[in-house]
Amino acid sequence: MFSSWSFANISFCQPPAFLMIGIPGLEAVHGWISILFSSMYTAALTGNCLIFLAVRRTPSLHQPMYYFLSMLALTDVGLTLSTMPTTLAVLWFDHRLIGFSACLAQMFFLHFFSVVESSVLLAMSFDRFVAISNPLRYASVLTDSVIIRIGLAIVARATVSLFPLPFLLKRLNYCPGKILLSHSFCFHADVMKRACADITVNIIYGLYVVLSTVGFDSLLIVLSYTLILHTVMSLASPRERIRALNTCVSHILAVLVFFIPVIGVSMIHRFGRHLPPIVHALVAYVYLVVPPVLNPIIYSVKSKPIREAMLWVLREKRKG
Secondary structure, three states: OOOOOEEEEOOEEEOOEEEOOOOOOOHHHHHHHHHHHHHHHHHHHHHHHHHHHHHHHOHHHOOHHHHHHHHHHHHHHHHHHHHHHHHHHHHHHOOOEEEHHHHHHHHHHHHHHHHHHHHHHHHHHHHHHHHHHOHHHHHHHOOHHHHHHHHHHHHHHHHHHHOHHHHHHHOOOEOOOOOEOOOOOOOHHHHHOOEOOOOHHHHHHHHHHHHHHHHHHHHHHHHHHHHHHHHHHOOOOHHHHHHHHHOOHHHHHHHHHHHHHHHHHHHHHHHOOOOOHHHHHHHHHHHHHHHHHHHHHHHHHHOHHHHHHHHHHHHHHHHO
16 A cells, blocks of 8 residues: 655655554544544534624624634634544544645644634733723724734734745655554644654754744733733722623633643653553644634633624524
């Protein structure tokens, strides 16, 4: 099956495909596990599409906070669609092959939407800071044109940061028999370890991308909430303090749901070589599958306007 390796010269080769795995050690129950994953993917796509439609079709939600929420929902849809085809193919049909170019494309979009989600969460923390520290200027600071520019900057930043990754992997010389990946999708850290060449450049650039995007964003989010807390504590009334902090609860939960698994994945890929393969797989699935599932639940439970708008969209769909 893999006899026709692609040679540029006698010392350089790329595999025509990689071999993915599902959850190591649980192959016998992949059929049952696929039911869980199918349900989670369905919930993620349904919930995030509902949030996007609710914001789009409800004029009262045409506000900066909800525009950023719709960006988050679209990002979660993209993140879900990045991994869903290969994961379900492995779990449902035991279809484990993924072409080399397809693997690089999936890797790019997977990391692209991760960086975009990190950036959107940062933008949402800025939105909360402006709303709480300077509510009278909130609408004049975060105008529609400013929000559009923020959205374009987020997409441009993710594209520029991640564009070199596929080319850095394509230049590597791969071992002919080293084609087994650690997941049912393509991670940069996982793919580069299949190479039989010096991957120092890949390691350094990968670390740079993580620190300059997710790492930088997390620091700015902490700074935003430090300033928010300082502003809230200066309010005279305890009721006003609680009301101000209550507007941040959904965002704080979304930040925790995203960044805790990100830190876990980064730490395990760099320092967890001794851990069982199932741990690597489960942490990666939590990182990629759980946030898109939980974000719609968090915002629909904590935000009455979003919950009512989502229910209205569902009623309109049923009437149609």
